[in-house]
Amino acid sequence: MRSKRVRNITKLTLGYLGLIIIAIGCIYPALWVIMSSFRPGTALYSNSLIPSAFTLEHYRELFEKYPYGQWFLNTVKISVFTMIFTTIIVTLTGYVFSKFRFYGRRQLMLGLLVIGMFPGFMSMIAIYILLLQLKLLDTHLALIIVYSSGASMGFLYVKSFFDTIPNSLLEAAKIDGASHWIVFSRIMLPLSKPMLVFVALTSFSGGFVDFIFANMVLSDSSKLTLAVGLFKMVKIKFATEFTVFAAGCVLVAIPITALFIFLQRYLIVGLTAGAEKG
Amino acid sequence: MAQHRKLAMSLSVLCMGLGQMYNRQYFKGIVMLLFYLTGIYFIITVLPFGMWALTTLGEQSDHLEKVGRVYVNVRGDHSIFLLVQGIIILLASVVVVVLYTLNIRDAYVVGRLREKGVHANRIGQTLRRITTERFPQLVLSVPLLLVVFFTVMPILFMILLAFTNFSFPNFLPPAKLVDWTGFKSFQDMFNVKAWSSTFYGVTLWTLIWTVCATVTIFVSGFAVALLVQMQGIRFKAFWRTLFIIPYAIPQFISLLIMKNMFNGQFGPINQYLKYFGLSGLPWLTDPFWAKVTVIIVNMWIGFPITMLMIIGLLSTIPKDLYEASEIDGASGWQQFKAITFPSIMFAFGPLLVMSFAGNINNFNLIYLLTNGTPANANYKFAGDTDILITWLYNLTLTNGKYNFASVIGLFIFVLIASFAIWNLRRTKAFKEEDGM
Numbered sequence: 233m234r235s236k237r238v239r240n241i242t243k244l245t246l247g248y249l250g251l252i253i254i255a256i257g258c259i260y261p262a263l264w265v266i267m268s269s270f271r272p273g274t275a276l277y278s279n280s281l282i283p284s285a286f287t288l289e290h291y292r293e294l295f296e297k298y299p300y301g302q303w304f305l306n307t308v309k310i311s312v313f314t315m316i317f318t319t320i321i322v323t324l325t326g327y328v329f330s331k332f333r334f335y336g337r338r339q340l341m342l343g344l345l346v347i348g349m350f351p352g353f354m355s356m357i358a359i360y361i362l363l364l365q366l367k368l369l370d371t372h373l374a375l376i377i378v379y380s381s382g383a384s385m386g387f388l389y390v391k392s393f394f395d396t397i398p399n400s401l402l403e404a405a406k407i408d409g410a411s412h413w414i415v416f417s418r419i420m421l422p423l424s425k426p427m428l429v430f431v432a433l434t435s436f437s438g439g440f441v442d443f444i445f446a447n448m449v450l451s452d453s454s455k456l457t458l459a460v461g462l463f464k465m466v467k468i469k470f471a472t473e474f475t476v477f478a479a480g481c482v483l484v485a486i487p488i489t490a491l492f493i494f495l496q497r498y499l500i501v502g503l504t505a506g507a508e509k510g
Numbered sequence: 511m512a513q514h515r516k517l518a519m520s521l522s523v524l525c526m527g528l529g530q531m532y533n534r535q536y537f538k539g540i541v542m543l544l545f546y547l548t549g550i551y552f553i554i555t556v557l558p559f560g561m562w563a564l565t566t567l568g569e570q571s572d573h574l575e576k577v578g579r580v581y582v583n584v585r586g587d588h589s590i591f592l593l594v595q596g597i598i599i600l601l602a603s604v605v606v607v608v609l610y611t612l613n614i615r616d617a618y619v620v621g622r623l624r625e626k627g628v629h630a631n632r633i634g635q636t637l638r639r640i641t642t643e644r645f646p647q648l649v650l651s652v653p654l655l656l657v658v659f660f661t662v663m664p665i666l667f668m669i670l671l672a673f674t675n676f677s678f679p680n681f682l683p684p685a686k687l688v689d690w691t692g693f694k695s696f697q698d699m700f701n702v703k704a705w706s707s708t709f710y711g712v713t714l715w716t717l718i719w720t721v722c723a724t725v726t727i728f729v730s731g732f733a734v735a736l737l738v739q740m741q742g743i744r745f746k747a748f749w750r751t752l753f754i755i756p757y758a759i760p761q762f763i764s765l766l767i768m769k770n771m772f773n774g775q776f777g778p779i780n781q782y783l784k785y786f787g788l789s790g791l792p793w794l795t796d797p798f799w800a801k802v803t804v805i806i807v808n809m810w811i812g813f814p815i816t817m818l819m820i821i822g823l824l825s826t827i828p829k830d831l832y833e834a835s836e837i838d839g840a841s842g843w844q845q846f847k848a849i850t851f852p853s854i855m856f857a858f859g860p861l862l863v864m865s866f867a868g869n870i871n872n873f874n875l876i877y878l879l880t881n882g883t884p885a886n887a888n889y890k891f892a893g894d895t896d897i898l899i900t901w902l903y904n905l906t907l908t909n910g911k912y913n914f915a916s917v918i919g920l921f922i923f924v925l926i927a928s929f930a931i932w933n934l935r936r937t938k939a940f941k942e943e944d945g946m
Contacts (some may be wrong), residue, residue, distance in 0.1 A: 243740075250737055251737060251749050257810070258752055259755060262759060264778060321653045325649070328649050334646045340650075346930065347657065347661055349867060349923070349926045351873075351902065352873075354668045355665065355667075355668065356664075357590070358594055358663060359660065362659070365594075365595075381656035381657065381659075381660035381661070382656075382657065382661055383653065411641070412642065441760045441762055444873075462762075462763075485759045488758065492757065493755075496750070500821065507823060
């Protein structure tokens with residue numbers, strides 16, 4: 233009995249040790265950037281993790297030398313609209329594929345999934361020309377359209393989620409004379425809140441993260457998104473402005489990281505929706 | 511009386527909407543007629559231009575023309591614009607033709623109903639029918655149109671590019687014309703030594719990278735999930751939250767941070783190694799170590815998702831399985847082997863395959879972390895850590911070899927699509943469920 237207890241204690245100690253090591257590995261890079269953003273000077277190199285003096289200079293510079301506030305507003309605007317359109321499109325597509333049977337349904341699903349696997353920016357040149365002809369280059373509308381237009385190809389997780397909601401619920405409502413629209417908005421939507429949060433969160437963060445398309449579409453400095461702005465900052469004056477860049481990163485990362493951490497229980501629901509249910 | 515369907519159908523073949531009017535669906539008929547007129551106008555005015563654009567890709571490059579006494583530079587045809595316009599016109603024509611066919615079918619069906627003595631639907635009834643029986647088609651129409659013009663059109667464009675000579679410096683519009691060259695790009699890719707050796711080298715590393723990336727993420731995520739959920743560990747939610755951080759920080763930021771941390775000269779990682787008396791490693795500058803770094807960083811970024819998923823799945827394994835096995839005297843390892851691992855693999859299998867497909871195209875990681883470096887002198891426009899997708903990016907955006915890039919794009923697509931279709935056909939989400 234006693235040897236078992238000793239074994240349990242060593243097991244737990246090792247477990248905690250492992251957790252602590254992993255935790256350090258997870259936090260250290262973030263901590264390093266936060267510390268760098270407060271460090272005086274502009275160099276990448278430092279003697280210690282915690283700077284000998286703290287300064288808010290770099291944060292001030294960010295707003296004075298760059299249109300950082302404007303970038304932030306642009307990004308939020310694009311992300312919010314993308315989130316709204318994407319969530320509507322994905323949810324409806326997933327719902328229809330899950331709960332309706334119609335001619336060509338399977339072929340359509342397979343087709344959408346396969347098209348969705350095409351390397352995204354291979355389409356960049358064609359989309360660039362299309363946007364040019366629609367006179368949408370250098371506008372935020374163009375980015376919102378490009379981000380939302382592919383939304384229906386991500387239906388699979390949403391469909392899997394709706395598959396778990398029993399059909400009998402829908403049939404009961406239909407017998408009571410509810411239209412498709414009422415069934416969807418009054419019964420399905422309230423039940424699918426975790427999935428909606430998951431879809432909304434991932435599509436919202438998409439606008440903060442993408443720089444390939446945004447870099448192609450946007451050129452005017454006051455219209456840039458955060459990702460493009462920061463990326464350009466790094467490309468052009470990386471060596472000399474590392475600490476300002478670090479300050480920029482901290483300000484982008486904080487809201488997104490906070491959202492993910494607050495909403496983590498919805499993430500689990502969304503992420504496991506694609507798994508086989510035994 | 512018995513000939514309603516034939517007459518209605520012939521009228522609709524003749525002119526869209528006529529059959530509907532014959533069936534006394536005047537409102538529907540007028541809407542269709544208006545659509546038909548715009549459609550015909552569009553086809554007559556634009557389609558010949560579209561076909562000309564697609565077949566010739568333009569006939570006149572930039573040239574000098576004598577106007578009065580001086581020569582002026584006249585802009586020629588821009589082959590690539592013509593190609594895109596041609597595809598758009600062709601797709602729009604397909605939409606018109608599809609609607610036209612549907613119109614004929616509709617006239618026939620309604621005509622047959624009339625023969626049976628049923629009154630044709632009035633406009634209100636028609637609209638109601640669209641929102642009930644045709645609900646799926648109604649809902650899907652807008653997203654599908656968006657996909658056709660923003661995804662299918664670019665894909666067609668890219669596929670067609672592989673059969674042209676569109677490349678820098680000799681065939682770059684607007685100064686020069688682009689021509690159809692058939693399979694020449696494919697032949698060059700596999701027969702010209704410089705291209706083929708790059709292609710095989712990069713493909714090999716892409717496969718190694720994909721396997722390593724998928725396996726390391728899966729194993730590490732699984733291990734951390736088990737550790738967090740281990741019996742006796744307290745503050746599970748706290749640990750889980752800490753471990754989400756690498757996933758929650760926007761990727762382009764964490765990758766740029768990592769790039770600096772692994773910096774051989776100034777980066778903190780080498781600093782610490784030196785502090786402990788070890789010599790630093792050339793993390794990003796040596797071909798071998800750069801590959802190792804890429805895989806390590808990918809693991810750091812990717813393990814939280816797997817961990818979250820497996821934590822979610824672990825809670826779905828019935829507790830009584832463990833209790834029963836404990837009574838039978840099974841050890842922890844035996845429980846893992848016989849219960850935990852098989853259940854997780856069963857549920858996680860399809861997701862694993864999807865993440866495999868995702869890693870083949872993991873552009874951000876390679877591009878932001880190493881951008882393909884260290885450079886490889888034996889490769890054409892690629893470095894040692896370049897995977898197919900980043901090589902493709904270099905070819906298009908920095909070197910203007912669009913035709914070769916398209917060949918690679920097609921190759922990646924075929925690779926992933928065959929893999930994904932094979933996988934999806936086996937998963938439950940895709941098999942035909944019981945009809946409603």
